[in-house]
Amino acid sequence: MKRQVNGMDRREFLKRSGAAAATLGLFPSVMRVRAQAKPTADQVVKGKDPRLIVHNTKTGVLETPLDLLREHEITPKEISFIRNNQVLAGGKTLEPLPLKGWTVEIVGLVKRPAKFDASVLKELPQHEVLMVLQCSGNGRSFYAKYAKKTSGTQWKHGGMSQTVWKGPRLKDVLEHFKVEPYEPAARFITANGRDEPAGTKPDFEHSLPWTDPFVRENAILAIEMNGEPIPVVHGGPVRLIVPGYYGTMNVKWIGTIRFEAHESYNYNQIPRYRVPIYPVEPGKFSKKDFTFENSRPNWHQKIKSVIFAPLDGETVKAGTVKVEGVAWNDGVVPIEQVEISTDQGKTWSTAKLKPGKSPFAWTYFEAYVALSPGEREIWVRAVDKLGRSQPLNGGIHWNPSGYEWNGVDRIKVKVS
Numbered sequence: 001m002k003r004q005v006n007g008m009d010r011r012e013f014l015k016r017s018g019a020a021a022a023t024l025g026l027f028p029s030v031m032r033v034r035a036q037a038k039p040t041a042d043q044v045v046k047g048k049d050p051r052l053i054v055h056n057t058k059t060g061v062l063e064t065p066l067d068l069l070r071e072h073e074i075t076p077k078e079i080s081f082i083r084n085n086q087v088l089a090g091g092k093t094l095e096p097l098p099l100k101g102w103t104v105e106i107v108g109l110v111k112r113p114a115k116f117d118a119s120v121l122k123e124l125p126q127h128e129v130l131m132v133l134q135c136s137g138n139g140r141s142f143y144a145k146y147a148k149k150t151s152g153t154q155w156k157h158g159g160m161s162q163t164v165w166k167g168p169r170l171k172d173v174l175e176h177f178k179v180e181p182y183e184p185a186a187r188f189i190t191a192n193g194r195d196e197p198a199g200t201k202p203d204f205e206h207s208l209p210w211t212d213p214f215v216r217e218n219a220i221l222a223i224e225m226n227g228e229p230i231p232v233v234h235g236g237p238v239r240l241i242v243p244g245y246y247g248t249m250n251v252k253w254i255g256t257i258r259f260e261a262h263e264s265y266n267y268n269q270i271p272r273y274r275v276p277i278y279p280v281e282p283g284k285f286s287k288k289d290f291t292f293e294n295s296r297p298n299w300h301q302k303i304k305s306v307i308f309a310p311l312d313g314e315t316v317k318a319g320t321v322k323v324e325g326v327a328w329n330d331g332v333v334p335i336e337q338v339e340i341s342t343d344q345g346k347t348w349s350t351a352k353l354k355p356g357k358s359p360f361a362w363t364y365f366e367a368y369v370a371l372s373p374g375e376r377e378i379w380v381r382a383v384d385k386l387g388r389s390q391p392l393n394g395g396i397h398w399n400p401s402g403y404e405w406n407g408v409d410r411i412k413v414k415v416s
């Protein structure tokens with residue numbers, strides 16, 4: 001399709017603006033600058049907060065700065081990050097779409113394939129969950145600092161939200177329609193949305209392990225976000241939600257779920273959205289080296305913590321300084337401890353914790369540290385009940401596409 005600018009195509013627009021420039025005696029270069037000015041978030045998706053960071057205007061990729069994110073326990077839709085590889089036609093809006101008229105299919109290795117109108121989902125028992133939705137590329141920019149830059153959106157920490165999702169559990173939907181996946185052959189579900197790729201790119205879809213109780217028991221076909229019908233840009237009217245899994249596995253605009261014996265060979269399942277299962281040397285391993293054997297998909301979220309206050313680069317007053325932030329993991333076990341260091345990891349003190357309202361939510365931490373005047377660093381790391389923690393140098397998990405950053409968060413502050 002031709003690119004439209006206010007209902008005109010681009011050539012027509014340039015012709016007319018050129019004519020306008022001539023009339024007004026402006027230089028064409030001035031007009032060009034104006035035509036290319038970077039749109040703000042509210043211009044990319046109407047209703048979004050203009051303070052969001054714009055990474056991509058075409059499909060809509062927006063990041064939430066930490067000073068906005070930290071203001072709410074439940075991230076409002078106006079400031080929730082967006083990551084679209086591709087987008088549902090007309091989907092760059094915070095408005096909802098009706099359930100009625102939206103068809104969902106469940107097919108593959110099942111006794112009875114189901115095809116139903118999404119309005120049925122409202123009638124089944126509802127399940128609600130507060131959870132961290134985080135892009136697996138969140139924190140990617142830190143690989144450049146600690147190892148080697150990778151391609152992809154250079155997210156800081158704001159490729160995440162904490163949101164409430166509601167809908168029937170997938171297992172209840174299966175039972176309702178007597179779908180009966182063939183066990184044990186059906187080892188994966190592959191979710192595909194009604195969004196379509198640009199040009200000849202492969203369509204976006206993801207496979208999740210049906211053998212994981214976190215998928216089997218917790219997956220929901222969500223029809224609400226934060227107590228309202230899901231805004232279309234966030235995957236409405238029907239989104240697969242799997243608490244504890246990386247954002248990318250939470251497939252929007254669900255059209256089809258396939259039960260399968262193996263992971264999809266789709267480009268977005270392999271080699272995209274994968275990490276090597278052993279350490280690789282930065283720059284020496286590439287995406288094309290991935291096989292099903294030497295890599296795994298971005299499924300369970302890694303344990304991670306982020307400092308919300310003070311913010312990196314801020315100036316604080318010498319003396320006792322309050323440090324606050326959040327920690328979370330995949331929800332398999334609780335966060336046990338959060339530790340703070342002000343001497344670059346030589347000594348650590350423990351922070352006070354306030355557990356999240358669900359196993360998949362942020363655990364809040366706060367600590368008081370003594371800081372003397374000068375340039376100081378504050379480091380934070382979380383440990384969970386399985387003893388899982390964060391590497392002092394997150395660069396050790398470098399991978400070709402910069403996924404799953406979970407290095408110790410290190411910020412610099414000026415103490416005056």
Ligand SMILES: Nc1nc2c(c(=O)[nH]1)N[C@H]1C(S)=C(S)[C@@H](COP(=O)(O)O)O[C@H]1N2
Pocket residue numbers: 080081082083084085086087133134135136161192193194195204233234235247248249250251252253
């Ligand atoms: N159908 C579909 N689902 C999708 C995507 C997509 O491009 N298409 N992007 C995924 C990625 S990479 C992320 S991080 C999350 C982002 O969710 P959000 O935009 O609602 O914050 O959606 C996931 N689900």
Ligand SMILES: [Mo]
Pocket residue numbers: 083134135136137247248
């Ligand atoms: Mo993502």
